Amino acid sequence: MRAVADARLSEVKERLQATRDYLLASLADPAAMARAPLRDRALAMGIVHDKLALESGKPTQHIAIVTRREVEEMDGLAERLAKALMEQSRRTASNSNDINSLGE
Secondary structure, X not given: OHHHHHHHHHHHHHHHHHHHHHHHHHOOOHHHHHHOOHHHHHHHHHHHXXXXXXXXXXXXXXXXXXXXXXXHHHHHHHHHHHHHHHHHHHHHHHHHHHHHXXXX
């Protein structure tokens, strides 16, 4: 029974791969482009791609999870960066004033 299911899954994957390849090729085919809107063919390719990913046990979306500690670390980094930029700006302004006073 398991062998039959595995064989069927393999067959479905092969068909999905062939369909995806056909649709991908049609995106560059001028004759196909004239017959069907690009949006429709691109949408079909995306659906086939997602189905193939599902059948292969791969994710169809990627979600980032950020911990509270990571957020706090990013906040600290942003704060240090802001202070460094303000200090650099102050130094640049001070140097500019020094240069301007030399010309007076």
